[in-house]
Amino acid sequence: MYEYIIGKITKISPKYIVLENNNIGYLIIVANPYNYKLNDDIKIFIHQYVKEDVLDLYGFASSKEKDLFLKLISVSGIGPKSALSILAAGTVDEITYAIESGNDAYLKKFPGIGAKASLQIILDLKGKLDTSTIVTNSNLKDVEDALVALGYSKKELTKILAKLDPQEEVSKLVKEALKMLIK
Numbered sequence: 001m002y003e004y005i006i007g008k009i010t011k012i013s014p015k016y017i018v019l020e021n022n023n024i025g026y027l028i029i030v031a032n033p034y035n036y037k038l039n040d041d042i043k044i045f046i047h048q049y050v051k052e053d054v055l056d057l058y059g060f061a062s063s064k065e066k067d068l069f070l071k072l073i074s075v076s077g078i079g080p081k082s083a084l085s086i087l088a089a090g091t092v093d094e095i096t097y098a099i100e101s102g103n104d105a106y107l108k109k110f111p112g113i114g115a116k117a118s119l120q121i122i123l124d125l126k127g128k129l130d131t132s133t134i135v136t137n138s139n140l141k142d143v144e145d146a147l148v149a150l151g152y153s154k155k156e157l158t159k160i161l162a163k164l165d166p167q168e169e170v171s172k173l174v175k176e177a178l179k180m181l182i183k
Contacts, residue, residue, distance in 0.1 A: 002046040005044055028057045045063050068092050104118040160181060
């Protein structure tokens with residue numbers, strides 16, 4: 001079992017990178033290969049995935065990313081490719097926040113993740129993830145502050161905020177939240 005490999009990137013392809021260490025080139029499947037630069041010396045955290053006729057190395061930029069990947073593949077119906085697509089499309093903190101807040105709409109936007117899989121991820125992982133380093137999205141925090149100022153309690157806002165897309169503008173998010181609260 002490997003924890004990490006330190007080496008030089010010698011090849012970048014759409015699905016993987018090749019990391020050379022002591023004259024051995026390791027083919028490592030990563031979430032976003034083009035985030036890496038050719039000839040860079042890096043430390044990449046590794047998970048060796050072994051199954052019947054498969055022996056793959058999956059690589060991650062941080063140990064937090066690797067830990068989330070391991071938790072995701074422990075969920076029934078989520079394989080390494082689905083877990084990697086989730087990591088490719090969101091940050092560790094965003095994904096963790098979505099799981100902890102029960103935001104299945106956020107999880108459904110990832111390739112290969114439907115309604116059933118997103119709910120299974122939330123069911124299996126909620127309360128089991130490291131939330132100590134999560135910084136909630138500033139847009140959602142601004143929306144929460146605005147709605148608290150209007151007299152809504154944080155408790156009633158929890159479910160509403162989980163349904164919002166943190167990438168939208170604050171004014172639009174406040175309007176959407178108010179529509180949901182009024183219903």
